[in-house]
Amino acid sequence: MGRKKSEQRARVVTALDQLRHQIGLALGAARNARAAAEQELARRRLEQEVVRVGLERAAADPELAARMTTPAMAGVVEQLATVRDRFYAEWADGPRRLRELVTTAAPGPAGAPPGEWLGRVGADPGLSSPELWRIGESTVDVGGRQTFDVAVPLLDASHLSITSAPNTRPTVDALVESLLMRVLSAFEPGGVKIHLWDIGQLTGVLPNFYALTRTSAVTVHDPTRLVDLLDDFAGHIRRIHGVAMQAGHVSLRAMRSATGKRLEPWRIGVLYGNGEDLQPEQIRDIKRVASGALEAGMALILVDVPTMLDGAVENVHVTADRTAVTSMNGPDLAVRLDPPLPASQVTAAAGRLAEALVAKQGGPRTFEDLLPTEFGTESSAVELRAPVGFHEGEPVDVVIGDATPHALIGGPSGSGKTNFLYALLGSLCARYSPDELSLYLLDFKEGVSFAGLAPGRKEESWLPHARLVGVNVNTDREFGLALLRFLTDELRRRSAAAKEHEVTTLSELRQQDPGGHWPRIVAVVDEFQYLFGERDSVTALATALLEDVARRGRSQGIHLILASQDIAGIEAFWGKPAVFEQCTLRIAMPKARRVLAEGNQAAVAAPRWHAVVNHDSGIGHGNGLAHVPDASSGGVFPALQRQLWQRYGATSVPRLFDGAHAPVLTESTAYTALSRSDRPQAIVGQSIDVADTAHSVELSAAPGRNLAVLGTGQRDAVSILDSAVRSTARQCAPGDVEFALACLVERCTPAVTDLAEELSSGGHKAEVVTTDTLTDLVSVWAGQESSERRILVAYGVDAALPTLEAKEPGKSSGLDHLRALLKHGPARGVHVLGWWRSVARLKDTLGFGGTDDIGAWAALDVQGNELSTLAAGQVVHWSPRPDRALFFDRTTLSAPEIVVPFRREEDTDD
Ligand SMILES: Nc1ncnc2c1ncn2[C@@H]1O[C@H](COP(=O)(O)OP(=O)(O)OP(=O)(O)O)[C@@H](O)[C@H]1O
Numbered sequence: 001m002g003r004k005k006s007e008q009r010a011r012v013v014t015a016l017d018q019l020r021h022q023i024g025l026a027l028g029a030a031r032n033a034r035a036a037a038e039q040e041l042a043r044r045r046l047e048q049e050v051v052r053v054g055l056e057r058a059a060a061d062p063e064l065a066a067r068m069t070t071p072a073m074a075g076v077v078e079q080l081a082t083v084r085d086r087f088y089a090e091w092a093d094g095p096r097r098l099r100e101l102v103t104t105a106a107p108g109p110a111g112a113p114p115g116e117w118l119g120r121v122g123a124d125p126g127l128s129s130p131e132l133w134r135i136g137e138s139t140v141d142v143g144g145r146q147t148f149d150v151a152v153p154l155l156d157a158s159h160l161s162i163t164s165a166p167n168t169r170p171t172v173d174a175l176v177e178s179l180l181m182r183v184l185s186a187f188e189p190g191g192v193k194i195h196l197w198d199i200g201q202l203t204g205v206l207p208n209f210y211a212l213t214r215t216s217a218v219t220v221h222d223p224t225r226l227v228d229l230l231d232d233f234a235g236h237i238r239r240i241h242g243v244a245m246q247a248g249h250v251s252l253r254a255m256r257s258a259t260g261k262r263l264e265p266w267r268i269g270v271l272y273g274n275g276e277d278l279q280p281e282q283i284r285d286i287k288r289v290a291s292g293a294l295e296a297g298m299a300l301i302l303v304d305v306p307t308m309l310d311g312a313v314e315n316v317h318v319t320a321d322r323t324a325v326t327s328m329n330g331p332d333l334a335v336r337l338d339p340p341l342p343a344s345q346v347t348a349a350a351g352r353l354a355e356a357l358v359a360k361q362g363g364p365r366t367f368e369d370l371l372p373t374e375f376g377t378e379s380s381a382v383e384l385r386a387p388v389g390f391h392e393g394e395p396v397d398v399v400i401g402d403a404t405p406h407a408l409i410g411g412p413s414g415s416g417k418t419n420f421l422y423a424l425l426g427s428l429c430a431r432y433s434p435d436e437l438s439l440y441l442l443d444f445k446e447g448v449s450f451a452g453l454a455p456g457r458k459e460e461s462w463l464p465h466a467r468l469v470g471v472n473v474n475t476d477r478e479f480g481l482a483l484l485r486f487l488t489d490e491l492r493r494r495s496a497a498a499k500e501h502e503v504t505t506l507s508e509l510r511q512q513d514p515g516g517h518w519p520r521i522v523a524v525v526d527e528f529q530y531l532f533g534e535r536d537s538v539t540a541l542a543t544a545l546l547e548d549v550a551r552r553g554r555s556q557g558i559h560l561i562l563a564s565q566d567i568a569g570i571e572a573f574w575g576k577p578a579v580f581e582q583c584t585l586r587i588a589m590p591k592a593r594r595v596l597a598e599g600n601q602a603a604v605a606a607p608r609w610h611a612v613v614n615h616d617s618g619i620g621h622g623n624g625l626a627h628v629p630d631a632s633s634g635g636v637f638p639a640l641q642r643q644l645w646q647r648y649g650a651t652s653v654p655r656l657f658d659g660a661h662a663p664v665l666t667e668s669t670a671y672t673a674l675s676r677s678d679r680p681q682a683i684v685g686q687s688i689d690v691a692d693t694a695h696s697v698e699l700s701a702a703p704g705r706n707l708a709v710l711g712t713g714q715r716d717a718v719s720i721l722d723s724a725v726r727s728t729a730r731q732c733a734p735g736d737v738e739f740a741l742a743c744l745v746e747r748c749t750p751a752v753t754d755l756a757e758e759l760s761s762g763g764h765k766a767e768v769v770t771t772d773t774l775t776d777l778v779s780v781w782a783g784q785e786s787s788e789r790r791i792l793v794a795y796g797v798d799a800a801l802p803t804l805e806a807k808e809p810g811k812s813s814g815l816d817h818l819r820a821l822l823k824h825g826p827a828r829g830v831h832v833l834g835w836w837r838s839v840a841r842l843k844d845t846l847g848f849g850g851t852d853d854i855g856a857w858a859a860l861d862v863q864g865n866e867l868s869t870l871a872a873g874q875v876v877h878w879s880p881r882p883d884r885a886l887f888f889d890r891t892t893l894s895a896p897e898i899v900v901p902f903r904r905e906e907d908t909d910d
Pocket residue numbers: 411412413414415416417418419420609610628629630631632633
């Protein structure tokens with residue numbers, strides 16, 4: 001038992017000894033491996049340090065030299081020398097190549113020494129930007145010390161993140177100042193805009209730039225409003241992206257090279273932090289801006305803002321006075337930053353650049369500055385584009401096209417809306433010929449704002465692009481309806497043509513149908529809210545038509561420009577959001593409210609004679625400010641109009657509708673176009689329509705072809721009868737028609753006499769009848785056949801009723817004969833054109849069931865509800881108004897329409 005135990009123990013001891021031996025071997029191996037690794041590490045560290053300072057300098061450094069000569073480090077130097085020689089064999093040329101590269105990629109102020117450019121104004125128009133911008137130089141040992149330039153990409157190419165070691169801020173400032181000065185001096189004035197934000201300072205960041213901060217080239221932002229600034233940046237980026245995308249480009253840079261135009265200045269946002277973390281939303285916004293900025297021609301320079309930007313960014317870490325490492329060169333190569341630019345020279349240069357910018361922007365621009373050197377050269381196939389003003393010397397365009405098909409202009413009275421419209425119309429008409437652009441101009445205001453654009457008494461010229469000029473239409477909302485109807489008809493015509501040519505847009509239609517006449521149509525409605533002035537059928541119809549034009553006009557090249565006093569205009573849109581939303585172009589005059597999007601305060605701050613031009617439905621980032629030149633003071637617009645008229649004047653004359661002036665019959669197209677006819681048209685009055693047309697009654701052989709004028713308004717009643725007679729006479733040869741003018745109201749005598757003389761001098765038979773002789777005349781005309789047409793014109797029939805009603809026993813009364821005449825006359829070529837001073841008197845005249853004998857009527861001061869029996873029982877909406885009549889002809893109209901009675905030449909126009 002005891003032996004067994006001791007044998008067991010001996011086995012255990014042996015096993016443990018073996019284990020110990022094994023462990024000892026393993027530990028020994030590990031120790032050796034570790035020693036070897038440590039030695040290797042030490043060799044690598046030494047290598048690294050020697051590489052950093054350079055072999056020659058390392059040999060001269062006592063500490064490094066001592067380390068290099070220890071036996072453990074044997075071979076390090078030799079190996080490095082071999083690698084270096086191999087590398088230098090390939091790279092001996094490297095610094096020279098780098099220098100050349102920087103010379104080409106950083107031309108002029110981007111790379112040259114300051115003496116060559118500081119204080120001079122750049123001339124580069126900014127179609128492209130240098131790829132690199134010099135910040136300093138580096139030295140390498142390549143079989144001798146060689147120096148090369150160090151430059152960083154910026155603008156379209158990369159952001160820059162600069163970090164500083166303690167006490168190196170002056171170096172950072174000098175670096176930023178030099179970089180910015182290089183950029184500012186590289187381009188012509190206005191080519192670049194710099195935004196400065198410094199978390200720590202209210203003012204005083206880059207003090208030598210002070211002169212530039214008074215211009216738009218450098219803007220210093222409020223340290224407490226970083227998020228607002230980033231919002232502005234984001235908005236700007238969105239806008240540029242939108243514009244570029246729309247034009248089919250991926251970036252502003254691509255668009256610049258495709259169009260050969262700078263389009264927008266470059267922007268640099270310089271954000272100075274203090275090395276501490278910003279708030280998370282600020283970091284998020286910075287990243288957001290950084291991710292889309294370069295494509296929009298904007299770069300960020302972040303100073304001590306601890307954040308990692310996505311995408312292209314170069315890092316510069318300032319390690320000591322004028323010393324930095326950069327991500328361009330890697331951490332092992334120290335960059336010797338350029339010395340600070342002399343402060344006095346920077347100040348002087350900033351002053352010179354500021355002066356040049358102010359000089360370039362010029363003083364206030366004039367209307368002539370909006371006009372191109374050559375007129376009528378632009379095509380409207382894709383869009384209409386014209387400057388309306390200037391911002392810092394640069395023209396500010398208004399674009400009417402696919403993205404901004406319709407415009408809303410708002411501003412309080414006197415803020416310059418009308419002037420803006422003139423500036424816009426002038427700028428457009430000078431660029432586009434009447435074949436490219438047709439204008440329909442309507443002003444609901446009382447006044448003459450557009451009147452000068454149509455032929456007038458004072459001015460022989462007119463605006464050749466204008467097809468219609470409607471002024472003083474404040475009480476004729478129907479005229480607005482007529483315009484909208486015309487536009488929807490035109491929409492239909494255009495979409496039918498588009499369908500026929502199997503295209504969907506105006507530009508395609510113009511391509512497919514080069515011989516067609518497809519100008520863009522711009523309809524301007526000033527004080528458009530009048531259209532919606534009452535809760536009635538006009539408002540309902542106007543809303544529906546306006547929505548239709550707003551929705552479909554874009555693709556057919558039909559555009560609306562709606563102007564109004566801000567609040568009134570916007571309130572008019574309540575319940576009609578469709579139109580409002582389609583007006584993506586918003587123009588806000590100073591102090592305009594609600595025209596821009598909620599919260600967009602740009603109009604509040606806009607100075608006098610400026611406008612905020614916003615192509616983004618009024619959202620803040622779309623704001624553009626423009627000084628609008630004076631286009632409306634005496635002689636300015638007419639001078640352009642005369643030039644355009646001389647150029648295109650032969651094209652048709654615009655129609656002028658002036659609600660404040662009654663038309664003259666002999667000047668109306670409806671009258672002058674009349675020719676001989678068997679079925680003469682008796683003209684009643686001008687219709688409220690886009691075309692210069694009139695309403696008339698056809699005096700044919702059908703029953704009811706008589707006309708009744710109703711109401712007490714003598715002047716209008718006489719006018720209506722006058723034009724009916726004159727127009728009828730014009731269509732009949734002398735001897736073919738006989739007129740009897742029954743003057744039954746004494747005050748009508750002069751008018752009746754004049755008309756009778758006029759008819760006689762035209763060779764027509766015209767007899768003046770009095771109350772006493774009327775009874776005889778009607779009895780003769782009622783009983784007698786006649787070969788010629790006979791027309792009884794009765795002024796104030798109601799006054800003659802007592803006489804006509806007198807009845808001798810066994811005989812028909814005058815009234816009976818008149819009734820017979822009204823009933824059976826037309827079939828025999830006898831018509832009555834009569835004036836009754838009330839509807840009741842007309843009904844008395846006609847007797848029971850006689851209303852059918854009056855097929856057409858014109859009502860003056862008669863309420864609508866009295867007229868329904870004369871209008872086949874339909875409800876008639878009519879509130880009498882001066883100088884207008886409600887006309888109905890049951891054979892041609894489905895509902896009564898408003899007419900403007902022609903003015904008799906004898907009447908004075910008041
Ligand atoms: N850009 C401008 N430069 C110089 N004068 C201007 C300018 N804009 C407008 N004016 C002048 O200011 C006055 C008012 O301008 P305008 O008639 O265009 O304003 P509005 O907004 O249309 O006013 P309202 O709605 O009352 O007609 C006019 O006498 C006009 O000549």
